[in-house]
Amino acid sequence: MGTGETSVRALSDVSLSFPAGAVTLIMGPSGCGKTTLLSVLGCLLKPQVGSVMVNGIDVAAAGEEERARIRRDQIGFIFQSFRLFKALTAVENAMLAMEISGEKGPQVRAQAERILGNLELSEKRHLKPDELSGGEKQRVAIARALMREPKIILADEPTASLDSQAGERITRILRDIAEEQQRTVVMVSHDEWLCRFAEKVVGLHDGKVVESPI
Amino acid sequence: MRLALRNLLHDPTRFVVTSLGVAFAVFLMIFQGSLLIGFFRAAAKVIDTTDSDLWIAPRGVVCFDLAATLDSRFREIALGISGVESVNPISVNFVGYQIPDGQHRTVVLIGADPKVGLRFPLPYLPDSGGALEPEAILVDETNVPELEIDAVPSAVEINGRRAHIAGIVHGFSSFLGSPYVFASYEDAARYSRLGRQRAAYLTVRVARGYDVAAVKDKLALELPEVDVWTHAQFERRSQWYWVGKTGAGAAILTAAVLAFLIGLVLVSQTIYATTMEHLEEFATLKALGASKRFTAKIVLTQALVFCAAGGVVGVGSAIPVVKLAQNAVAWIYTPLWLVPVVLLPSLLMCMLASITSIRTALSVEPAKVFRV
Numbered sequence: 001m002g003t004g005e006t007s008v009r010a011l012s013d014v015s016l017s018f019p020a021g022a023v024t025l026i027m028g029p030s031g032c033g034k035t036t037l038l039s040v041l042g043c044l045l046k047p048q049v050g051s052v053m054v055n056g057i058d059v060a061a062a063g064e065e066e067r068a069r070i071r072r073d074q075i076g077f078i079f080q081s082f083r084l085f086k087a088l089t090a091v092e093n094a095m096l097a098m099e100i101s102g103e104k105g106p107q108v109r110a111q112a113e114r115i116l117g118n119l120e121l122s123e124k125r126h127l128k129p130d131e132l133s134g135g136e137k138q139r140v141a142i143a144r145a146l147m148r149e150p151k152i153i154l155a156d157e158p159t160a161s162l163d164s165q166a167g168e169r170i171t172r173i174l175r176d177i178a179e180e181q182q183r184t185v186v187m188v189s190h191d192e193w194l195c196r197f198a199e200k201v202v203g204l205h206d207g208k209v210v211e212s213p214i
Numbered sequence: 215m216r217l218a219l220r221n222l223l224h225d226p227t228r229f230v231v232t233s234l235g236v237a238f239a240v241f242l243m244i245f246q247g248s249l250l251i252g253f254f255r256a257a258a259k260v261i262d263t264t265d266s267d268l269w270i271a272p273r274g275v276v277c278f279d280l281a282a283t284l285d286s287r288f289r290e291i292a293l294g295i296s297g298v299e300s301v302n303p304i305s306v307n308f309v310g311y312q313i314p315d316g317q318h319r320t321v322v323l324i325g326a327d328p329k330v331g332l333r334f335p336l337p338y339l340p341d342s343g344g345a346l347e348p349e350a351i352l353v354d355e356t357n358v359p360e361l362e363i364d365a366v367p368s369a370v371e372i373n374g375r376r377a378h379i380a381g382i383v384h385g386f387s388s389f390l391g392s393p394y395v396f397a398s399y400e401d402a403a404r405y406s407r408l409g410r411q412r413a414a415y416l417t418v419r420v421a422r423g424y425d426v427a428a429v430k431d432k433l434a435l436e437l438p439e440v441d442v443w444t445h446a447q448f449e450r451r452s453q454w455y456w457v458g459k460t461g462a463g464a465a466i467l468t469a470a471v472l473a474f475l476i477g478l479v480l481v482s483q484t485i486y487a488t489t490m491e492h493l494e495e496f497a498t499l500k501a502l503g504a505s506k507r508f509t510a511k512i513v514l515t516q517a518l519v520f521c522a523a524g525g526v527v528g529v530g531s532a533i534p535v536v537k538l539a540q541n542a543v544a545w546i547y548t549p550l551w552l553v554p555v556v557l558l559p560s561l562l563m564c565m566l567a568s569i570t571s572i573r574t575a576l577s578v579e580p581a582k583v584f585r586v
Contacts, residue, residue, distance in 0.1 A: 035584045038584060039584060042501070044501060044583075044584075065505075068500070068503045068504070068505065069503065070503075071501065071502065071503035072502065072503025072504070073503070075503075077501055077502065077583070079498075079583055079584065080584075083494075083498040083501075083583055085217060085220075085221075085495060085498075086224055087217065087220035087221045087223070087224030087225075088216070088217065088220055092216065092220075096217065096502070097502060099216070099217075100499065100502055100503060100504040100505070100508050101503075101505075144502075156584045
């Protein structure tokens with residue numbers, strides 16, 4: 001990444017696959033390349049060499065618009081700082097995932113309300129992010145990630161901004177999504193206790209894989 | 215465009231501050247524009263009220279107010295040229311004006327006969343079929359305090375000769391510092407002591423069916439000692455003299471141009487700053503897979519709403535303030551066309567600022583969303 005003297009090799013010799021129906025946890029110290037790996041998996045960054053196959057498509061070779069389409073249609077994102085839109089209610093935040101591709105109307109709203117209901121947020125669907133707790137915000141973010149029924153869920157430190165109880169709840173939800181809906185869930189975290197919820201744990205150090213499945 | 219509108223309403227303080235930024239810019243442009251246009255208008259107001267096609271003026275006269283005198287023979291020569299329907303003299307002179315308590319003022323005495331035009335302010339006798347009241351003068355309403363006029367009619371002296379104020383006119387405020395006073399050509403000639411034969415200008419009406427430009431050329435050929443202008447040319451000449459050749463006019467022109475530029479920069483800066491505040495949200499949208507078009511629509515919608523809100527407030531506040539300012543600067547004037555002339559470039563700047571900020575918003579690194 002970067003150019004000239006400031007360039008760094010963020011990831012090197014990384015060869016990984018992420019199974020469907022399971023949670024994969026990526027762990028490692030700060031600066032080891034976890035977020036870079038997640039950005040590459042999420043088609044947000046393009047690797048300078050190598051390939052990244054998402055459901056059979058090499059996204060490293062795809063153009064910007066194509067990668068945006070893959071992000072929109074096949075990947076659900078969950079962020080540490082939620083990244084909800086403060087001006088929108090919970091249900092509107094969830095609906096936004098559909099609206100960015102021009103899909104709107106009562107069906108979209110009904111779908112958002114159903115997913116929020118599954119995440120026990122029915123009564124809070126008309127509240128804005130500032131009126132929700134951290135755990136509730138993260139559940140709204142999960143609802144938004146699930147709206148387009150993506151095959152892949154990428155979660156960056158999803159529990160870091162939450163207390164332990166809310167963090168565990170979020171992790172259980174993500175594991176249930178992986179198992180019950182056969183989705184690929186990839187989580188990045190510092191929290192070692194999350195290992196018990198993951199089928200596969202990947203250790204990273206200085207941009208290289210140092211551990212294999214537990 | 216729910217997100218665009220909700221973002222605006224979510225932070226009412228920010229919405230008000232941004233709209234006020236645009237409103238102030240619009241206000242500034244309209245106010246300074248009104249000063250400039252009013253100045254232009256006042257510089258040619260008297261010319262505008264004549265029903266003339268051509269003006270014959272002493273050679274080199276730069277504007278209506280700073281007149282010289284013409285010899286009477288020019289009128290006779292002009293009347294002899296084919297296509298000339300009528301030639302009517304106008305006199306313009308700085309004269310002494312004395313109110314009954316003995317105080318003196320200098321006024322610009324303008325004299326003309328009814329043939330010069332029905333809109334020209336002259337002391338007509340009521341129900342007289344167009345006859346003028348002798349020894350009568352008219353003054354503008356804005357000069358009433360300066361000339362200490364308590365009642366109409368009231369007696370005054372002009373260059374030591376008796377006159378009386380017969381009426382008050384509107385919209386003839388002079389920016390020269392010396393009020394305009396209107397009288398019949400006969401009386402004005404007497405008050406100025408120049409006599410009927412020494413007019414400042416001759417206004418020419420061209421007969422129907424004749425080409426004004428051709429008659430102008432003929433007059434210029436026959437009267438090489440004078441200048442011949444079309445009505446519009448003489449208006450522009452007077453206006454540009456005051457705006458371009460005098461300190462006050464240049465200051466007003468400079469202020470208007472600067473206000474326009476500052477206003478446009480202010481509008482674009484305000485819109486740009488507001489978009490930049492939402493850069494994180496645009497990064498999130500991009501990460502979620504939103505197209506460039508989707509993001510651009512949000513930014514443009516927000517810019518349009520700010521421009522509309524700011525424009526309404528700016529115009530809505532500028533017009534009453536201009537009216538209020540007329541108490542101090544009587545000639546300030548806001549024509550209706552000034553509103554779109556200000557709003558359209560403002561809208562354009564809003565769009566340009568949006569496009570610039572859209573470029574930044576669209577080039578934002580989507581991986582930014584993983585940073586806290």
